[in-house]
Structures are given as structure tokens and as C-alpha cells.
Amino acid sequence: MDMLAGKVKRTEATINTMATRPDAHTAPDRPIRINAEDVTVHYGAKQALFGISIEIPDRAVTSFIGPSGCGKSTFLRCINRMNDTIEGAKVGGTITLDGENIYDPSLDVVELRARIGMVFQKPNPFPKSIYENVAYGPKIHGLARNKADLDEIVISSLKKAGLFEEVKDRLNEPGTGLSGGQQQRLCIARAIAVGPEVILMDEPCSALDPIATAIIEELIDELRENYTIVIVTHSMQQAARVSQKTAFFHLGKLIEVGPTSDIFTNPVHKQTQDYIMGRIG
């Protein structure tokens, strides 16, 4: 534990040195949006996360990398409390969003999830029309005053997700009838429609071909202007391309976190280096 705390301190130090960099592509000059401290997760008796502490900057892309089973998804789910829905999952530590503890019992998860949207690994549109998919969030959260409002939200969300041109003639057709890449963009549009502040993406491109992946990556880069994005990925290239900050997980521990360029060019830890070189994972 002590060793880990030391690691975290050191990574924070790296962040601070980064803060002076004028490069617009480095996130750490951004204010901190989400702050996790000493987060642990147990699935029943099995501990999946060991004291994760990390700061996630506002309006930047933070990527989580690490070998399979290291707890990336688990930690991502902690941020919008999706772990609450898993039977036997127990979360410890604190995570704050704008200084507010999201595990505070008085906080309503429904509201939290409206503020922190999520895109899953496998595209999972609702078995409803494209329009209904995007309109669902605004509807349940009461964000649209009337049909015209809703139409506008749907269209602008689809446009932001770069899907509108492809589907504008078939908004009433089922969302499940789209291609995998289109479905994933639909899921992004659906998440955006609620106007979240943070978007969590769990391997959003793992089911997609390179072209669809490129489109989504471009989209993530655009969304960065307005949203805080956390993305889990197995692709080093993707992490390097889209993110400004990268965190490396291994066996339930956060090994190293820092500006993406640093993590990929001169990682501090041997494990990180090994992983990036393809020696573990």
C-alpha cells in the first residue's frame, strides 16, 4: 500500500511538471474534474481493484490501458456507479465529481448517470427506432419541453456523433439494423443527447473495423472540446492517438499515470514499458 501511495505521488509529480507545457494536446493544464482516491473493488471475496487514486482532467481524453482482467472496466464502472448493478460488487474509497462524492448515500445515481454517460464495448442500441434511441435519455430526464425540442436534440446529437447524414432518411427504422460502427455511433449519440459532462467509453472500437474505428476516434477527438472523456482501450495506438492522459493498470493496481506522450515515450515503470513493448498482456 505504501509503495502504491509512493507511486501515485510520483505520478502526480509528473503531472505537475507537465502542467507547464504549452502543448494544447496535453491535458494536465486542465482543471481536475474527477478525483478518485484509494478506490477498491471486491467482487464477492475476490478483490479486483487495489487502492486506485487518479485525477481525471476536464475536457480531455484520459485512456486506461493494461492487460486483460487488470480492472480497467471495473474502475470505469466505478465512475458512474454501474458497479452498483453488479451483484456482490463492493466499492471502497471515494470518487468525487467536481468535489462532490459520488458515493455519498444522498446522491441519486439516476442523476449521476445523466451527468456521466457511458458507451459500452459491444454496441447495445435499444431494440427501438434510431430516433427513439437518441430521444430516450432526454425523455426520461425531462430535458425536452416539446416535440420540436426533442427533434432538435435528436438531430444535433446525431450530427455530433457524425451519424446524421447516414441515417437521416430512416430515423424510424430500428437502431439494431445499423452496421456495428453505426450502432456504436448511435450509442454515442444516445449518450450525448442527455448532455453529460463526462463520457465513459469501454473499448468502444473493439468490435469495429479500422475504418469505423477511425471515424469514432475522430469523433472522440472532436467531442473532447466539450466533454470529459475516459476511454478504455487495448490498442496502444488508439490511446496514443486520442488521449492526452494515460493510466496503466496491472493486476488491479494503477501502476503509472501521466501525459500520454510521457507514458509512451519514457515510462517510469518497467511493467509499463514491458506492456507497451508488448511483453505482457
Added chain:
Amino acid sequence: MTDTPRVATLTSAERTRLIHSGLRRRHLSEQVFKGLGLAAIILALGFVALLFADVLRKGVPAFVQSNLHLAVTYDPAIIAVEPAPIREAGQSDADFRAVSLKWQRDVALLNWNKVVEASLRAAAPVGFEIDSKQILTTAETDARHRIRELFVADPTLLGKTVEVEVLASANAANWIKGNIDRSLPDTQQQLSAPARALIDQFTANGTISSGFAWSILGNVDSRAAPAAAGLAGAFVGSLFMMLIVVVLAVPIGVASAIYLEEFAPKSRLTDFIEVNINNLAAVPSIVFGLLGAAVFINYFHLPLSAPIVGGLVLTLMTLPTIIIATRGALLGVSPALRQAALGMGASKTQMVFHHVLPVTLPSILTATILGVAHALGETAPLLLIGMKAFVASVPATPFDQATALPVQIYLWQGNENRNFFEPRTAAAIMVLLALMITLNGFAIYLRSRLEKRA
């Protein structure tokens, strides 16, 4: 583990040979399984075909009835009764009803068989020799009631002659249909020789004609007149019970399943409840009948033989089926859909009602309809709550005495009169099966439609 090095040392030819030698056995076992499956299906279909063929063979003729067209004369000499009372000024409702009822009783006491006999004789060829008893066997025994009812409804018929269509007796109908061996000696015939001859005459001169047996669908049960006994009462009784089952069992069952599957915390108690629901589904239906008799009739004092009690008992019986089917359907919903909904910030209730329920609706509906169809065919519990009583009226409400379609089959099958238990039973089975097939067809239709929409 020990295989790994061996596989590694095999040449490609050896490997192919090994795979090849195993292949024949694998294909063979597949062939055997396919063959067994096919045989099982053929056997099952064979039995179904046999059942249907038998029921159709016996039942279809029952849907043809023989109608007797008679010119009925309301002869004042026979109908010696005071004129029907007319409401006097200032007479109270109750008084008038009492007077009317007394008059109707007087009318009923007249010998209406004489009127029937006169009409039959009028239709018979001039000089045809046949005695009263014999001639009356050609018409169904309810003919006199029909003719009397016409008179009660319209007392001005006195002295007039009107065309009336009554049913020929079941024996006459069988004689016409050729169900009775004409070569049998007199002593073994149900009908006397003159009656048989008269029936042939009637058929020849058009007094008797055949038509679709609306009597089966439109008439109520009858104890003495097999040709006139119908299913209307039982049908409506069954309909009431099905309505009660649908109205009670479906919402309660689906709601309990949703609660248990989606909301209830997993605990010892919910485990216990689950086990007991499964047990309830396996309880023999007759036990539900005993329970119904004890609880609804003895304790709550609900009426005996009423569809309300039958409906409640069948509801109890159907509930576990619906709960189990609904839970199974809910369990089958992909976690991805649930996550999608929750991830959007939907509450648990919204997740269930907006996303999970719509995709499970087809299976829930199918299970429900099949459950209701099963309840429709249930007989044993109904016998225990008095629904096997003879009821000669169509129930107007679920609280009136009634019987049910399967019970009606049981009753007719148990009747000692051959004209009941042969054609009538088969016809009732056909109606019941038709209803079931309709319900199942509806379930399939709904399912495919809802699935297409999803």
C-alpha cells in the same frame, strides 16, 4: 495433457486418418439421433391425427340436425285456458306479475303434446296409421316447449295456424343419417315400424330437412332431448372463467414475476418463495378444486357452481405457470440491454417497463395464452366446486350457476342415453378443440407480430 506431445509428433497424414476414422462414428451417432427424433415426431403426430380423425368422424355428423317443418294449429279445443291477463289500470307491478305467472302456469299444465301430435298428423299422409305415442317419437321432446313458448309470447295465436320449425328426435335424425341399421328386427329398433315409415315419408315430402346444427351452439343443455342439447351455457360459463383468469392471473402473475426477478433482494425468503411457486405449478389440479371449495365456497360463501369460483380456482392454478414463464423470459433478456438502460440514467422501474418488458412481451403473452388455454380445458377442479350440476340456462353473470365446456363433455359422456354420449360428446370436443386451436393460433400470431415490431 499427455495428448499434446503425441499430436505434435503425428504426421499430417496420420492426423487426417485419425480424424477420418472418428468421423464415421460421429456421423453415425448423428444419423441415429436424427432417426430417433423423426420417429418420435411421427409417433406423436400419428396419435394426434388418430385423435382428430376419431373426433371428426363422430363429431361432424352431430353438426347436422334434422328439422321438422310443422303447421301448428293452436286449437282452442286443446288449449282450453282463459285469455291472457291484460294489465288493468291501477294494478301494481307485483300484482300483474302474479296474475301473469298464474296464467303461464295454467298454460304449462295443458297437454301440449296433443298440439304436437295434431301437427304431426297434419303433416303425415292422409290415413297413415300410427298411434299417439309412436308419432310423438319422431319429434324431439322439447317441441312442445317451443310451441308453448310461442303461444305464451303471443296469446293471439289461439285458433290460428302457424309454420313452426322444431327438431326431429335424435333417433329420427340417426335413422335419416343412416346411423341405425335398417335391417335390424323390430325388437331391437328404438323406433317403432310406423314411426320409421313416417320419418321416411317426412323426409321424402320435405317435412324433415337437414341443416347446420345451430342447436349445438345456441341451445342450453337438456336432460331429455339429446337433439336439442347445446353448449351455449357451458360456453358462456367457460368464457366467464377465462375472463376471470385473464383479468386476475395475468396482471398478478406478471407483476409477481417482475417483482421477484427484478426487484426482490436475493435472500433466503425469495429462494423459499421461488421453490414454492415451482411446487405449486406441480400440484395436481384437483387439489386446487378442494382448496377452492374450502376457501371460496365454505369460507367466503361464494355461490356453488358459479363461474366466479371456477375462475378463481383456475386463476390460482394458472398463476404459477405464468410466473414461471414470465421469470424465464425476463431472465433471458440480455444484460447488455439492461446496462444500456441503466447507463442512460434510467431508474430500475424505467429499465423494466421501457426496455425489458417490451422485448419479453411476446414470450409472456404466448405463455399466458397457453396457460389460459390450459385452464380452459381443466375439468377436475370444477367438478369439486359443483360445476357438474345440470344447468339449463345461460349464465348472465359469473355469479349464476353454470357449467363449463370440458365439464359438459364429461356430463354428456356420462349420460346413459347413447344419443348423448356419442355424437354430442364428440361435437363438444370439437368445439373445445376449435377454441383451443384458435387461442393457440392467436398466441402464434401475436408472437410473430410483436417480434416483427421489436
